[in-house]
Amino acid sequence: MLKVDNINVYYGAIHAIKGISLEVNEGEIVTLIGANGAGKSTALKTISGLLRSRTGEIVFMGEKISNMAPHKIVERGLAHVPEGRRIFLQMTVRENLDMGAYTQPASATEEALERVYAQFPRLKERRKQIAGTLSGGEQQMLAIGRALMSRPKLLALDEPSMGLAPLLVEQIFCIIEELNKSGTTILLVEQNAQMALSIADRAYVIETGTIGLSGTGRELAQSDQIRKAYLGG
C-alpha cells in the first residue's frame, strides 16, 4: 500500500534521514520505534508531504506521492496526526473536527462526528470550548479525533499516547486496533515501544536516520537488543 524507497531528508545542512526504505501493506499495523531524534517524525512528515525528500520515491496505492502537495496526499486517503498535536488552537473543538472532514462531502460529516464523539466522549462534552484551553491530554484526543474525521485509508500517528493518562493510553491502543480491524491501515510512531510492539504486525527500528532492525512486532519485542535500548529492560 505504501512503499518508501531510499529517501534522504535534510534540514538545511543536517542530514536527518539517510536512505530509509520501508513498506506498509494493506490492513497492517506497522510501527516505527527509535530513540529521541532518530528521525521517526521526519520520516512521517516526509511521507505526508510536509517535507521533501531529495532522492528516492514514495508510492502510495500505486501512485507516486513524493513531491506531491500534502493536501493532495490527504485527498488520496493518507491522514497524519503530527507530533505536538498541531490542533487549531483558536478554533473550537467542533470546528477542529470539521476541519478534519475538509476533504469529505458534507453529508458524511455528521456520521463521522458521531463516531469520534463516541470514541472520545470528552470531546463531545467540550465541543464548544476553544481548543487552546483544553488540557494536554484533551488536545491529544482532539488531534486523533480530527484525523479520524477524514476516514483515511492509511493513518499515520506520531506518538499518540504522549501525555495521556494510563487508562486513555490503553483506550487509544484499543481504538487503533479497532480502526485497523475495520480496515484502516496504521503507521504508528511510538515511544511506548512495549505497547506499540504488542499490537504491531511489523516494526522498524530507526537509528539516527537509518533503519536498524525490522521484523514482526513479536520478534522485536523479544530481541534482547531492543529490550535494552528501548524497553528499559
Next chain:
Amino acid sequence: SANEKKGESGAFKIGGTGPLTGVAAIYGTAAMNGAQIAVDEINAMGGIKFELKYEDDEHDAEKAVNAYNTLKDWGMQIFLGSVTSTPAVATSAEAFNDRIFSLTPSASSTDVTKGKDNMFQMCFADPNQGTASAQYIADKNLGTKIAVIYKNDDPYSKGIYNTFAEKAAELNLEIVSTTTFTDDSQTDFNVQLLDAKDKGADLIFLPMYYTPASLIFQQAKAMGYAPKYFGVDGMDGILTLENFDTSLAEGVILLTPFNADSNDERTVNFVNKYKELFDEIPNQFAADGYDCIYALKAALEAAECKPSMTASELCEKLIGAFTTMKFDGLTGDSMTWAANGEVSKSPKGMVIQNGAYVGLD
C-alpha cells in the same frame, strides 16, 4: 576638485534638483521640463550653449544634498536651486560654501536666501505673497470677514499665512476663522469649512497648492457654502487638473505670476511646445524653470562669461549681473533682484471665469 571641473563641450553645465518621484513629483518634473524647453531653444539659437542635468531629491533635504553632490561630481557650474523650499534651504547652504551660483525656480521660503549672497529666487518669496495678498484684498475690498485655511506642516503654506496674518492685522482686515490641515489629514475639510461658515466668513484665503484646494471647493459646494476664494501662486494649475470640474473654481481669485491662457506670444509659444512634448498644460513651476534658464542666459551674456570659467568665477560674475539686470520672462516683466536674492516682480491678479483665467486689472 570636482568643483573646479570645466564645461568641456563648450556648454555651461547647469544642474538642478527637485522632486521627480514621490508626493511632490509634479513640481519637480514641471520645473525640469520647463527648463529643458528653454535649454533646447537656446541651444538651437546658436551662441551660448547649456547642458542641463536634473537629479531627483524626493522633496527631502538629505536626498537633495546627495543630488547636489552628484551634480558636483558631474561638473556642475551653475546650480538651478532646488524646486521646493526645505531641500532648497539645505542645498543652498552647500552651494554657498562651494561658491556655486544658485537660482531656484520656485523655492519661496526666505530661509533659502537668508545670508547667502549667491542664492537667487525666480519666484516670489513667501512674505511677499502674504503681504501682497492682504494688500490686494484690502485694496479691492474683496471680503469683510476672512477665513484662512493653511497647511500646518508645510513651510510654504505656513510662511505665507504668517505674513498674511500680520499684514491683515495692520490693514484692519478681520480674520474670523483660522484652521489648518496636514499631510496626514488632507482629505476632509468639512470641519474647516464649517468653522468658516459658522463664523460668517465671506472670503477664504487659501495659501496652498491646488490639489487640496480642489477638494475644498468640492466639499464647500456639497455643504452649500459659497464664499469667495483667494489663492496664491500654488493655486495656479487648478484649471489644468485632469477631469476637474472647472465650475467649482468659478470666481476664484489668485495672485500668480504666470497664466497659461495668456495671449502673450512667448507664453503661447511655450505652452504649445510644452503640450506637444509632455502632453500637458504647463503650470507656474514649468514657467519658472523656463524663466530661470533665460535669466541665466541674460546674466551670463551680460557678464561675458565663458563655459571655461570655474564655478566660483562664474558665481562672482553672476552675482554682479543678477543684482544689476532687468529681465522679462513668462512670469513677469522687468524683474529685478535685490542683493538678498529676492525677486521683484508684480504679481498678476487673476480671476477664474468660465473655466479660464482672466486678468483682474
Next chain:
Amino acid sequence: MATPERPDVKLVPVPSTNIIPERDVDKEPILEARNLGIDFGGLVAVDKFDMAIGRTEIAGLIGPNGAGKTTVFNLFTKVYQPTRGSILLDGRDIQNMTTVQVNRAGIARTFQNIRLFGNLSVEDNVKLGLHNQINYGMWTGILRLPGYWKSEKLMHERAMELLSIFDMQRYASHRAGSLPYGAQRRLEIVRALATNPSLLLLDEPAAGMNPSETAELMKNIVKVRDTFKIAILLIEHDMNLVMGICEGICVLNFGKIIAKGTPSQIQNNPEVIEAYLGKKKEG
C-alpha cells in the same frame, strides 16, 4: 509488563490525612494549599484542593487528562489567580505575589509543553536561571567593569555544574531549540533548578521519553532532591516513574482530590483504579 529498576528510595509510611513523609512531619511544610479553587467561566477546573508538601519530599500529582493538574501548577506559580482559597509558601501567603515574585520566593517549574529560550544557547538558558542569584548592573555589563568578569565567570561555573547533574555539559554551546526532545526536557529542569528553588514543580517530565530514558530521569530527580535538599512536586502519567519515586501522591479527578496516600495505597485505591489507572497491574 517489565518491572523497571527502582531507584533506591525509602518510602516512609504516613498517616492517611497527611502525606508528608515522616522525616518532614515536625517541620512546617514548604507549601500548603488550603481549599484552593479556580473557575474558568462555568467550568470548575480545580476545587477544594488541600495539600501540604514536605520540605524534602518528592510528591506526585496524578489524575486523568483535564483533571486540573497543570492548573494547580499555574495556581502555585500565580499564572492564574485562584478564585478561592489560599496558598502558603514557607508559611507566607502568596496571594499578592506575581509569577516573578513567587519564583524569587522559592518556586520553580517546568512546563508541559516545553518553554525554553530556543534561540539562546543551552548555557545561556541556565545562566538565565541564575539571573537573580548572581547579580550585576546594566552599566557594569556595558562597561565591562570587574564585577562583570567576576560574575560571569561564577555564572559559567555554576551553569556547568548544574548541567553536569544531567550530564549535559557537552551541549553547553548548542542552541537550546535544536536539542533532541528529551534533552530539552532535562534542560528545563536544570534551568528551573538554577533559580535556587525550595520547591520544584515538574509537569510531565518524562513525556516523550522512552522507558530507558525515563529510568535515567528517575535517578536524576532523586539525585536532585538529595543534593539540593528541596521538595519536588511532579505531574506524570508514567506510573513507573510516579510509583517508583514519589513518597506521597495526590490524585485529582474533575478538579477534586479523590485520594491521597503512598504509592501502594494509591495503586490499590478502587476509585483511582476506576478513574485513572485502569485494571490493576502487578509491579
Next chain:
Amino acid sequence: MKKNNIFLIYGTVIAAYIIIQLLMSAGAVTSSLRGQLVPICAYIVMAVSLNLTVGVLGELSLGHAGFMSIGAFTGVVACMSLESALPPTLPRFVISLLVGAAFAGVAGFLIGIPVLRLNGDYLAIVTLAFGEIIKNIINCLYVGIDSRGLHLSFLTNSDALNLEEGGTVIINGPMGIAGITKLSTFTFGFALVLVALFIVLNLIRSRAGRAIMALRDNRIAAESIGINVTKYKLMAFVTSSALAGAAGTLFALNYSTITAAKFNFNTSILVLVFVVLGGLGNIWGSIIATTVLVILPELLREFNDYRMLVYAIVLILVMLATNNATFKNTLRELVNKIIPEKLIKRKEGTTDGNS
C-alpha cells in the same frame, strides 16, 4: 553569540573608516560619497539601536524615527543655544549629542510604559502613533533664544516667542530649524557608531542582554524564572531610543536645515528595512545592510526616472534571495568549491558584504 562576532564587527567598521580616510586624503572620494558619510553613520546607529528593539527584544517598532526626531531637535537646540557660551565644537557637539540622547531616552521611557502592556502588532501601532504625535507636535512648536534664555511657544507662530532684538528663532514650527551650523564630521559619526556598537554589543552579551533575549524567546518562561519583564523591556527600549536620539543629533548637525516631516513613518520604515535585511539580532548585518541601502539609491541615479522602481525591485529580490534555501545552499556550495576550507569563514563575510 556566533552571528555577532565582535572582532568582525569592530574590524570592519574600523577598517572602513581608515580606508575612507586614506582615500579622502588622496582625493579619490567623490563629493557624492563624501556627502553621504555622516548620514550613513547616523543610519547605522539608528539601525543598530532599532535592532536592539526589533531583533533582540523582539518587539516591532514602527516609530523609531520619532526618537531620532526628538534627538535631532533637542540636540540642535542645545547646540545653537550653546553657540556663544561654548565656542569649541567638540565639547559642544558631545553635549548636544548627550542632550539629544537624554531627551529621546526620556521619551522612550514614557512610551515604554504602554509598550509593556502590548505585544506584536498592537505595539507596532503604538510606536507608529507615537512617531506621528511627535511629528505633529514639533510642527506646532516654536523655540527661540535671546539674552534672557530659551523661549517656548506652542500652536502659535514665531512672533509669540517675544524675542528681544537680536534673539534668534531656533525651531520655527513646520519650517523646522534652518541655518544650522554643520558640526557633524565623518570622524564624529564614526566615533558615535563605535560608541553605539560598544553599548549594544556589550549589553547583548551581558546579564541584562540575556534577560532581554529571554523575553523575546518566551515571556512566560522568563517570568517563571524570576525575570522582571517590565524592567528589561524598558531597559532595551530606553537604550534603543537614546541611541536613536544621538543619531538624530548627528544627522541634524550635518544639514543646514531639518524639519519634523523628515522623521516620518517612511523614515521609520526605512530603518526597519535595514534591520530586517541585515538580519534580526545581527548587528554586523545591520551595518552592512544600512551602508548598502543608503548608497544604493545614489548608485541608481543613472536610471533616472526608473531609479526608485529599480530600488523597489532590488529590495524585493534581495529579500527573496536571502530567504531562499536553494539560493543559500547554492551559494554555500559555490563558496565551498572555490575556496579552501579554512578560508571559508572569512570569505563568506565578504560575499555577503558585496551583495
Next chain:
Amino acid sequence: MTFLSYLISGLSLGSVYAIIALGYTMVYGIAKMLNFAHGDVIMVGAYVCFFAMTRWGINPVFGILLAMAVCTVLGVIIERLAYKPLRAVPSLFVLITAIGMSYFLQNAAQLLWTPNPKVFTSVVGNASIKLFDGQLSISVIAIVTIAACFVIMAVLSWYINNTKMGKAMRACSEDKGAAQLMGISVNLTISVTFAIGSALAAVAGVLLCSAYPTLMPTTGAMPGIKAFTAAVFGGIGSIPGAMIGGIMLGIIEIFGKGYISTQLSDAVVFAVLIIVLLVKPTGILGKQINEKV
C-alpha cells in the same frame, strides 16, 4: 447642529477608512502579514476605474467591476511573486517585501500615469441630501460607502465563518502545516484571500476617490496607514472590528479637529488610539487570547 455635522463628516471619513481596513484586516487575519502594499492596490483600482470612466467612457458599474478584476489579478500575482516564497520565514520579512512592493507600485504608477493629480468622478455623483433647511447635508457617496461597508462586513463575516473556503482560511491562518494535513491547499486558500482582499481594495479605491476625488500615485499611502491604524484599533483580524475601528477613527479625527484644534488633530487621533489600546490591549473587538500555560 455643529455636533451633528461633525458626526456626519466623521462617519463619512470613517466609512472610507473602514472599507480600506476591511481588506487590510482580511489579509492580515488569514495570511498573518501586514500588507503595506494594500494602500497602493487601492490606488491602482482607483486609476483603472478612472481611466475606464473618463478615458474610455465606460459605465461606472463596469468601471468598478473592471477595477476589481484588475486588482484581483494584481493581488494574486503580487502574492505569488513576492510573498509566497517567504511563507516559511518570520512575517517581518514579508513586511519588508510588502514595503518594496508598495514602492514598486507607487513608482510604476508614476511612470505610467505621471505624478499629476487627476480628479476622480464620483461613481454615484456628487449629490447630497439636505436636512434642516440645508443646515445639514449628507452626501450620497457617504451613504453609499457606509452601506457598502456594512454589506461587505456582513458578507465577509459570513463567508469566513460558514463556507468551506472560509474555514480553510481560518485554518491556514493558524497553522499552515496542519491545514495541509487536513487536505487544504494552502496556496489556493491564500490566493483566494489575496484575491478577495484586492477586490475589496478596488472597491475601497473607487469609494475613497469618489468621496475625496484627488487621484495621484501616492493616493493610497496615507489612507493605507490610517486603515492599518483603524484595523488595529478595532482589533486586528476582526472583520467587524475593522469596520468599527475605521468609523471610530474618522469620528475621532473630525471631532479632534472640530473641538480641540485642527493643528493638533493628528496627535489627538493617535493619542486616543494609544489610550484605547492601554485600556483594551487588543483593540475594541480584539479577542484576548491567552496562551494556555
